[in-house]
Amino acid sequence: MKLQLKNPIVFFDLETTGINIAKDRIVEIAILKVNIDGKEESFCYKVNPEMPIPPETTAIHGISDKDVKDAPTFKKLGKEIAKIMEGCDIAGFNSNKFDVPLLAEEFIRAEVDFDMKKRKFVDVQTIFHKMEKRTLTAAYKFYCDKNLEDAHSAAADTRATYEVLLSQLDRYPDLENDVEFLNDFSSFNKNADFIGRIIFNDKGQEVFNFGKYKGQPVEAVLEKDPSYYGWMMKGDFPLFTKKVLTNIKLRGFNKK
Template sequence: MSWHTGRLVGFDLETTGVDVFTDRIVTACVVGCGDGQPVTPRTWLADPGIDIPAEATAVHGISTEKARAEGRPAAEVVEEIVHDLAEAVTEGLPIVVMNAPYDFTLLDREARRHGVTPLTDLVGDELRVIDPRVMDKAVDPYRKGRRTLTDLCSYYGLRLDAAHTAEADALAACRVVWVLAEKWPQLRGTALDDLHAVQQQWAAQQATSYAAYLARTPGREHEAASVRTDWPFVPHQRGSA
């Protein structure tokens, strides 16, 4: 049986911004799906403890006022997210995340910020991640156009209602990887452990290629140095953010 026909666990964050080292969680979802079982989403709304910029509110719809009035303390939310993901990992389930380094790195820094044991400290090398962004680029590298989650859903004929809500995006990511595995035999025929490892290689190659593109693009040369090859998250270094 292929990994994609078993239980998948989708994970998504909506945040105060795009800096994984300093921005905060606003909403989150961990959703189980597949394997002939019901879809089981768990969602959170956090009070991030800082103002939510208008640009972020325009994306996910959560204002500072709403987060403060209805959100739970960030430390509690982060601890519960980490717990649910760790539980899934110990059950041997893959975590599906669109652009994994963003969500996992931000969750890691939030955990450290709030004194919560980070996910990777709990599960170590047992974490297995499926990233539709990395996989799609690897199997179809020359296709033109953007590859956001919305774009992938459109290309593969999937509905994405309520985009940029954590629950909708987490579930959509699972649906995209299922379609990818159905379409590409090399994905569904690769064991989960091996697929995790090869995605690390693909992600590094893709990041290196993107950095080279930036380096030769007038006006963007300075951006090349900031491109990271880490996947599925940027490891924490002592003394860093």
């Protein structure tokens, strides 16, 4: 099975200081770029997160403070990573819920202008969970009949994710070998931000997906309760969520 592509696609995986999208940082990023002609390019970078890596996190991925103390920061790497990913669709394992939102945060902090919303996103874990409901190690064994060596190594996980997707396309006739289809299939919600605090309803309106205004149009809420904007901007929400919120607020001003 060869992946049919309209654009190049990058499979990527992050190792991080933790799982808080708003606060934690990347310590390693691995990228497998598959070009339209099938040619593959691999990249892997250690990243200085500019914060301590908790011992319990090191125990999972094996990367300690000393491993990254001399590595470049994401601010220094951001433009290079953006250049690799420019014009590419994006895929990963649990990427829509974690890797993509966290990478978006890092791009914003590094002041790298990279519009991730122009991409198609394929989350191989979502396809797996909809079809079989297991983990990457189990997926690799189930679909590829291989044992995943060096699990939680970003490079190994990235390669395994790519191979699992190819095997999923072979196994399931209902899956179309088309990145746009896979983008739609591997998304549970139509998110306006990456973590699903703001989603699109059936009318294409941005609505809140949490809290006391859940299900209500964001623009209408900000009109009737302007203080809610300030509360969110001061709150522990990802930078990208705040960026989306601000864009909606500015759009409302422009309509007046």
